[in-house]
Amino acid sequence: MPKFSSRGLNMPESPIRKLAPYAVKVKEKGLHVYHLNIGQPDIKSPQTAIDVLKNIDLDIFAYTPSEGNFDYKETLKEYYHSLGFEDLTRDNFIITNGGSEALSFTLSCLCDNEDEIIVPEPFYANYYSFAESIGVTIVPIVSTIDTGFSLPDIEKFEELITSKTRAILITNPSNPTGYLYSKEELQKLADIAVKHDIFLISDEVYREYVYDGLPFHSVLEFPELKENVIVIDSESKRYSLCGIRCGFLVSRNKKFLEIALKFAQARLSPSLIGQIIANAAHKQPISYIENVKKEYSERRDLLVKLLNEIPGVVCPKPKGSFYCTVELPVENAEDFCLWMLKDFEYENGTVMLTPAQGFYSNQEHGKRQVRLAYVINKDDITQSIKIIKKGLEKYNTLQ
Structure with a gap:
C-alpha cells in the first residue's frame, strides 16, 4: 500500500464525533438518543x-x-x-x-x-x-x-x-x-x-x-x-x-x-x-439574542442542579457559553460513554456524551470527565440526566 503522511496518521479523531456511528445504530433500533455531545443548538435561527x-x-x-x-x-x-x-x-x-x-x-x-x-x-x-x-x-x-x-x-x-x-x-x-x-x-x-x-x-x-x-x-x-x-x-x-x-x-x-x-x-x-x-x-432585533441567552441560562441552571444531585458527580457552574465539563464516578469516562450507546437504554432512550479526554493534551487529566452541551430543551435535559443517573448506577454494578 502507498505510504501516508505522519501528519495524517497522527491527526486525532474528534472526541465530539467519533462515537457518532454508535448513535446511528441506536437510532436504527428505534431508540431515542439525547444529544448532549455536540454544540448544535436546537433554537430556531433568526x-x-x-x-x-x-x-x-x-x-x-x-x-x-x-x-x-x-x-x-x-x-x-x-x-x-x-x-x-x-x-x-x-x-x-x-x-x-x-x-x-x-x-x-x-x-x-x-x-x-x-x-x-x-x-x-x-x-x-x-x-x-x-x-x-x-x-x-x-x-x-x-x-x-x-x-x-x-x-x-x-x-x-x-x-x-x-x-x-x-x-x-x-x-x-x-x-x-x-x-x-x-x-x-x-x-x-x-x-x-x-x-x-x-x-x-x-x-x-x-x-x-x-x-x-x-x-x-x-x-x-x-x-x-x-x-x-x-x-x-x-x-x-x-x-x-x-x-x-x-x-x-x-x-x-x-x-x-x-x-x-x-x-x-x-x-x-x-x-x-x-x-x-x-x-x-444581523438584521434580527436584539431581542433574539436576549431571549436565547435567557433560555440557555435556564437550561444551565437545570442541568447543573440535576447533575450535582447524582452521587459522585461534580459539575462546576459555567459562567458562559453553553458547555460544562463534568466529572463522573467512573474510572474511564470514554468507556462509560461507549457503554451508554452500545449496552444501555432507559425508558426507550439513551444519552450521547463527549469524553473529555480529547480536550486535554495529556488525556489522563480528563479520563473521568465528560463535556456536556446544554443545547436541548429543558424537558429533554431532565430526561437525559435521569438516564445518566440510571446508567451510572447500572454501569458501576458491572465494574
Missing part, C-alpha cells in the same frame, strides 16, 4: 435569515471576494461598533468558512513547523487538530475541575514562553468548561503578550452567552494590543447557524491581515450563501 434564504434571487452563484462580501463586512463593522470598537473598519475583517478556518488561517500566518502556542486546557479539541495539521506544538497550561477551571496564576503563562512561542490562544467564554475571563486576567495576558511581543488570539464566538449579569471583556478593549491581538469569531452559535459555515477574523494588525488574505485567496472564497444568510441574521 427569521430574517430564514426569509432571505427562501427568497434568494440569483441567476449565477458566483465566487465572492476572497476577503468576503462588501455588504456583509459592512454589517460586521456596524456590529463591532455596537460593541464599542468604533475604530474598526470593514478592512479589519476577513470572512472565513466558519471559525475553524479562521483559526487555521491564523496559525498558518503566525507559526512555522515546531513553533509553539500556549493554550489553557481543557481546550476546544479541534485546536489540537489545527495545530497538528501544520506542525505546531500546543503547550498546555492546566486548569482543574476542583477550582471550577479557574486559571492558575497568570505568571504561569510567562514561565512557558520560549524562543519558539508565537501566541497565547484562549477561548472566552470557554468551550468546553464555560469559564469566563475577568478583565484583570486579560490585562495580565495583554502585558505578557506586549512584553514578549507575541500574539494573543481570542476565540470569542460565545461572547453573547454570559450569565448571572457578569460582564464580557474582549481582548480588543486593550489599546496596547493593537499589533498583538487577533479575534476569532463566528455566526454558528450566536445565531444558531452552524451549517452555513460563516466565520471571520478581526485584527488591527495590517501585516497579519495582508498575510491572512493570501491564505483566503488560496482557498478562493468564502461561501456566498453563508454570507447572505449571516448578513440577514
Whole structure:
C-alpha cells in the first residue's frame, strides 16, 4: 500500500464525533438518543435569515471576494461598533468558512513547523487538530475541575514562553468548561503578550452567552494590543447557524491581515450563501439574542442542579457559553460513554456524551470527565440526566 503522511496518521479523531456511528445504530433500533455531545443548538435561527434564504434571487452563484462580501463586512463593522470598537473598519475583517478556518488561517500566518502556542486546557479539541495539521506544538497550561477551571496564576503563562512561542490562544467564554475571563486576567495576558511581543488570539464566538449579569471583556478593549491581538469569531452559535459555515477574523494588525488574505485567496472564497444568510441574521432585533441567552441560562441552571444531585458527580457552574465539563464516578469516562450507546437504554432512550479526554493534551487529566452541551430543551435535559443517573448506577454494578 502507498505510504501516508505522519501528519495524517497522527491527526486525532474528534472526541465530539467519533462515537457518532454508535448513535446511528441506536437510532436504527428505534431508540431515542439525547444529544448532549455536540454544540448544535436546537433554537430556531433568526427569521430574517430564514426569509432571505427562501427568497434568494440569483441567476449565477458566483465566487465572492476572497476577503468576503462588501455588504456583509459592512454589517460586521456596524456590529463591532455596537460593541464599542468604533475604530474598526470593514478592512479589519476577513470572512472565513466558519471559525475553524479562521483559526487555521491564523496559525498558518503566525507559526512555522515546531513553533509553539500556549493554550489553557481543557481546550476546544479541534485546536489540537489545527495545530497538528501544520506542525505546531500546543503547550498546555492546566486548569482543574476542583477550582471550577479557574486559571492558575497568570505568571504561569510567562514561565512557558520560549524562543519558539508565537501566541497565547484562549477561548472566552470557554468551550468546553464555560469559564469566563475577568478583565484583570486579560490585562495580565495583554502585558505578557506586549512584553514578549507575541500574539494573543481570542476565540470569542460565545461572547453573547454570559450569565448571572457578569460582564464580557474582549481582548480588543486593550489599546496596547493593537499589533498583538487577533479575534476569532463566528455566526454558528450566536445565531444558531452552524451549517452555513460563516466565520471571520478581526485584527488591527495590517501585516497579519495582508498575510491572512493570501491564505483566503488560496482557498478562493468564502461561501456566498453563508454570507447572505449571516448578513440577514444581523438584521434580527436584539431581542433574539436576549431571549436565547435567557433560555440557555435556564437550561444551565437545570442541568447543573440535576447533575450535582447524582452521587459522585461534580459539575462546576459555567459562567458562559453553553458547555460544562463534568466529572463522573467512573474510572474511564470514554468507556462509560461507549457503554451508554452500545449496552444501555432507559425508558426507550439513551444519552450521547463527549469524553473529555480529547480536550486535554495529556488525556489522563480528563479520563473521568465528560463535556456536556446544554443545547436541548429543558424537558429533554431532565430526561437525559435521569438516564445518566440510571446508567451510572447500572454501569458501576458491572465494574
